[in-house]
Amino acid sequence: MGLATFKGGIHPYEGKELSENKPVQVLEPKGELVYPMSQHIGAPAKPLVAVGDHVLAGQKIGEAGGFISANVIASVSGTVKKIEPRRMANGAMVPSIIVENDGEYKGIEGLGEDRDPSGLSKQEIRDIVKEAGIVGLGGAGFPTHVKLTPKDENAIEYILVNGAECEPYLTSDYRMMIEEPEKIVGGLKVILQLFDNAKGVIGIENNKPEAIAKLTEMVKDEPRITVCPLKTKYPQGGERSLIYAITGRKVNSSMLPADAGCIVDNIDTVIAIYMAVCKRTPLMRKIITVTGDAVTDPRNFNVKLGTNYQELIEAAGGFKTEPEKILSGGPMMGQALFDLDIPVSKTSSALTCFTKDQVAAMEPTPCIRCGKCVSVCPSKIIPVMMMEAALHNDCEKFEKLNGMECMECGSCTYVCPAKRPLTQAFKDMRRTVAANRRKKG
């Protein structure tokens, strides 16, 4: 039997060799820490501190502003210097708490202490995850306590851990799978405590044999957990692609994974759950890949939330060539940055820095009607026609073409010989259509 996968997709240049063999390095911040109150999907958090207050590492400094929202936790000890809008990677100015690091890393009482999860009730586990400010760390930013509270918990049959890491250049999940596999299995076991009818499956692309071997060995005596090797193909780690590859179940844009009996969490999210529940450590850090041909020493960092992006570049030896384009994230899903004065947030995953030569190869030209975009689309829609609708701002036509089923995976843009900015156009159209739907109620 072949490896688990989905239909469509592409095989982009992986670029993982730049950083995959370098162990994760802990990076302590040098400058002030910036904590935006909106690092997640849902209502912004509300500041719980005022200018002049002293805070401790692990202290809740922003309170979730509703059920679909997330707490914000201080990652250092120090003094609140300002509360003011600061720019995030997506360009938005977001109210943020700025903390001057005292360099002592003094933590709240009990921080880092062991806790046995076996005696905890389901509600206690959900409360701990909520208090810890955990959201989908793969980039989605959806509050994890909400995801772990589906309408019918008995209908959940699969907890899928997304270890595909199909985005080119990114290697942070890979490093965590080989460096800290016990935390992944520990976190998955905690999640399984919430869902009596579910089994856990860790899906890993087969370009990571060491990770597959390590986790397979680790779960050999776990009756509810297996490892599923996946075909290496982009976007294998897209939520819908992963669900289809492992379970054969289809999810569309009007469904949640829970409607198909699945909950999907990324590697770092599962580790964050383990840390919160078993080590009394709320979400205070991210594993970030700093990579690309413009970077002197590409590598992965374990970095405190709120640290400035500029410090990450410096820690990677700075630029060996003036970068032409810097992305927050990888080349397929990343967001172009115009400034490095941006804090590491819960949804940061990477800094990918391209040289002038690499960017020159991305300039768009007119469509030549080759149909390549159609053949790779995992959502089985027609990017070339959707682009026509997008160019005319024709929302009705875009919807008729099932444009809302687009996963914004970037595969069509990648294969397009004319380098048309298809995915960006679809992102904008999807946002417009969604806003129109909300207006109509």
Ligand code: SF4
């Ligand atoms: S149309 Fe959307 S889902 Fe299809 S390949 Fe393009 S970005 Fe991916």
Ligand code: SF4
């Ligand atoms: S891949 Fe690009 S050039 Fe080919 S049909 Fe699609 S949009 Fe046109």
